[in-house]
Amino acid sequence: MDSSQTYSYQRCSSPCLRTEPAGCQCDTLATRGRTSVDKFLRYDAARWTDLRNAFEQAVAEAGRIDLATSNAGVSEQYDYFSNKSDEWGKLLEPAFGVTDVNFRAVNSGGIVITSSATAHAPEHDLPVYGASKLATVELMRSLRSTFIMDDFTVNAVTPADTSKI
Template sequence: MATLSRTQPSDSLVAVVSGGASGIGAAAAAALIARGVRVAALDLDSGQVAAPAVGIACDVSDDASVRAAVDEVVARFGRIDIVVNNAGIAAQGDVSANDDDEWRRVLDVNVIGMVRLARAALPHLRKSPAAAIVNTCSSFALTGVPRRVLYSTSKGAVHAMTLAMAADHVREGIRVNAVAPGAVDTPWIQRMLARTPDPEAARDALNDRHPLGRTARPEEVGEAIAYLATPASSATTGTVLSVDGGIHTLRL
């Protein structure tokens, strides 16, 4: 069993962040880099990854692509200490809205994609003195929201998977946690609002659903991920940290 150390220097650690070119993934990469962690950002569009993170092309729905990306990270950096499972896609509609192929596609990326990356990185995490996995979950896993049944199902699976993985690997010194954001002001949310008849009114309504009065910024979720991923949280495992403006727990 590896020994976790709160004092493990962050500048010796290497993180892999999937979906790292934009949104929450890019914010998590930046927060980790600010703590001295070296970051490989995996993305379909790796050319959009901001330096000093290293962009590596990866399709999390393809096991060979994931394994090749992990091998490239190890070839470049010599180790992997942190996995941030962030790549994901959205879906809208009630239970009648999405056909079988769409269900398979979303679950393949949002759930099995995380399995593929964690599985490929696991032999390297077992060698780390400060190993951590952080999965991007969602407040939709915890709260019923209209027209999000497929997406909510995928994130409910991520919630359960996080707890089960934490139990499996805690004695190996690998911590597994998740963040559960509410709505986050990412490019996807901006595109969704732009498609509504009145984008400003839609944004106001979205903000009003959050007790804090606004959606989260990607940087706020990125900071939460970086905390859970680094030795500052070395006593924390099996936790799903809400970063949702109080939408799950508060009723005003």
């Protein structure tokens, strides 16, 4: 599972976390009369400590995070019909790291969750991926009516592969 990502945050009236290509140079922009600085860091979205450290560093340097965009793009490779056992012959818990990454979120401001078109049109070779992406859409639907009371937004986008069109 390759879940290595980069992120940037802006120090301004509406900072955000978003994925960007590695090695980008920092740009300074004027936003609502304030200076905005993008800083890019690489992290592994499948590792909780990497995610926590990225958010802590962004808050420490920018003061707060108003918008986070979840866009890890972690897929799966798993044999769903094989039984794996430990040394005593007991069935092991399935390792679905894709669900761990696809449910990561922040607890304040706004969230944009990158789901997938497989949430609406499942693919037979990606059953857990499609199910976890549908779950992110349902999570967004469940949370939006609650979060609006605190002036907090949550949205989801569901991109698809357009390379064959």
